[in-house]
Amino acid sequence: MAGEMSIIGSVILALFLAGYLGQQYLPPPKPRVIGLDLGTTFCSVGVFQPGTGEIEVIEDDKGRNSIPSVVSFTPTGVFSGHEGQELSDTNPQNTIYDAKRFIGKIFDEDTLEKESARYPFKVIFNNRSAEFLVSTNSTFTVTPEFIGSRLLLKMKKMAEKQLGVPIDKAVISVPAEFDERQRNYTIRAANLAGLDILRVINEPTAAAMAYGLHKAEVFNVLVVDLGGGTLDVSLLNKQGGMFLTRAMAGNNKLGGQDFTQRLLQYTVERVRQQYGVPPTLKEDIHLLRQAVEAVKLNLTQEPHVHLRVPLYLQTTGANGAQEEKVLFQEKLTRELFEELNADLFQKILAPIETVLIEGHLEKEEVDEIVLVGGSTRIPRIRQLISQYFGKEPNTSVDPDLAVVTGVAIQAGIMGGSWPLQVSAIEIPNRHLRKTNFS
Incomplete structure (x- = not known):
C-alpha cells in the first residue's frame, strides 16, 4: 500500500514539474x-x-x-x-x-x-x-x-x-x-x-x-x-x-450622449449668435458633433478646451442664398459643461438612493463603490458620488x-x-x- 502511495505521489509530482517546466520554457497556448x-x-x-x-x-x-x-x-x-x-x-x-x-x-x-x-x-x-x-x-x-x-x-x-x-x-x-x-x-x-x-x-x-x-x-x-x-x-x-x-x-434615458447633446445645443446657439444663422448642413452638424464629443472627453482632464470647426453656413446676401465658409472657434470650460448638465448629473443619485433603500442598507455599509462606463470619468460625477458616500469610489x-x-x-x-x-x-x-x- 505504501509503495502504491509512493508511486501515485511521484506521478503527481512529475505532472506538476512538467506543468511548471512547460510554463517556463514552452510558448503559452493561444486563447480559444x-x-x-x-x-x-x-x-x-x-x-x-x-x-x-x-x-x-x-x-x-x-x-x-x-x-x-x-x-x-x-x-x-x-x-x-x-x-x-x-x-x-x-x-x-x-x-x-x-x-x-x-x-x-x-x-x-x-x-x-x-x-x-x-x-x-x-x-x-x-x-x-x-x-x-x-x-x-x-x-x-x-x-x-x-x-x-x-x-x-x-x-x-x-x-x-x-x-x-x-x-x-x-x-x-x-x-x-x-x-x-x-x-x-x-x-x-x-x-x-x-x-x-x-x-x-x-x-x-x-x-x-x-x-x-x-x-x-x-x-x-x-x-x-x-x-x-x-x-x-x-x-x-x-x-x-x-x-x-x-x-x-x-x-435608460440618461448617459454620455445626453451630456454631449447639451454641449452641442450650446455650440449651435453660439454659431447662430456669431454668424446670424445656425449650421444646417448634415456634414456641418456631423463635424460639430464629433468636435463636441472630443471636447467632452478632453474636459475630463483639462479645465478648458478650444473648439475649432470649419463650417459652411447657408447665409442670405444681396444675391440671395449663398454658402459661406467660416472657422467657428469657441473656448469651452469644464465649469460651463458642468453648468449645462447640472440637472442631469443630479439625476444619477436617485437610483443610488433607491438600491440602498430596496437593499435595506445604509450608505456607510457599502464596502466598495465600483465605477463602470466612460461617463463615470467626468470629474463632477465622481465628486457627487464621493460626496454622497463620504469616501472615494474605486x-x-x-x-x-x-x-x-x-x-x-x-x-x-x-x-x-x-x-x-x-x-x-x-x-x-x-x-x-x-x-x-x-
Whole structure:
C-alpha cells in the first residue's frame, strides 16, 4: 500500500514539474475563448492570456479598443462599428443603434411607438417584438439580434486577426435585469455570428471581477454603470466567491450622449449668435458633433478646451442664398459643461438612493463603490458620488473596459487557462425587478 502511495505521489509530482517546466520554457497556448461586452453604445472584446494571466483587450486596425454599437445598411453593403457610425448623419434612416434596448424584449404596440419616437430609423411592431425597417436596394426588416450578430461578428474577426487562430467559443455579458428571454436572444445573436456561448455573466458581476473583488474580503458592492446611453446601478452582496444582486435601479434615458447633446445645443446657439444663422448642413452638424464629443472627453482632464470647426453656413446676401465658409472657434470650460448638465448629473443619485433603500442598507455599509462606463470619468460625477458616500469610489480599473475585463477573466476560467482563477458564481434572484427613472 505504501509503495502504491509512493508511486501515485511521484506521478503527481512529475505532472506538476512538467506543468511548471512547460510554463517556463514552452510558448503559452493561444486563447480559444473570448470575452464579449455587447454594450448599448460601445462593444469590446477581450482575452485572458494563458501563462501570464494578463487581460488583453483586442484593438481594431487603428488601435481602438472598442467599437460603436452601430450598424449601417447601404446599397453597397452592411457596415458595423466605426464604419457604421461614420454613416449615421448621411444615412440616418438605415443606421441602427441602441439595438440592445430592444433585444428579446416584449412590447405592446403603444409602448414601442413611444420608445421608437426618439430614433431617426423606423422601428416596427411585429408579434410583440421590435424590428427595424431598412430601405436600400429593397425594403426589408432586421431583428435586434441580427444587429447584435453583426457587431459580434466584427469583434470575432478582430480577435481572430489578433490571435491568429479561429475562434468559435465565447463568454458574454448582459445587464443584470435581463430576463431569460433577453439572455436567450443575446445568445441567439452570438450564434448567428458563429459563436458558441459557454456562459452568460451579469455586467455588474463582470465589473466586480475586473476590480478583483471576487478574491477580496468585501461584502456589499455598489456598481454604478454610466455609459453612452444608460445608467445602471446594482447592489451586489458577496459571500465567498458568490455574488447575489440585491437591488437594481437606473435610468435608460440618461448617459454620455445626453451630456454631449447639451454641449452641442450650446455650440449651435453660439454659431447662430456669431454668424446670424445656425449650421444646417448634415456634414456641418456631423463635424460639430464629433468636435463636441472630443471636447467632452478632453474636459475630463483639462479645465478648458478650444473648439475649432470649419463650417459652411447657408447665409442670405444681396444675391440671395449663398454658402459661406467660416472657422467657428469657441473656448469651452469644464465649469460651463458642468453648468449645462447640472440637472442631469443630479439625476444619477436617485437610483443610488433607491438600491440602498430596496437593499435595506445604509450608505456607510457599502464596502466598495465600483465605477463602470466612460461617463463615470467626468470629474463632477465622481465628486457627487464621493460626496454622497463620504469616501472615494474605486477607480483602479479603466471604467470603459471594466466589464470586458471581467468577462475575459471568466472566458479564461471557462477555457481552463493557466494560471487558474477564482470563478465568480452568480446566485439567481428571480424575483428582482429593476426600478427605472426617467
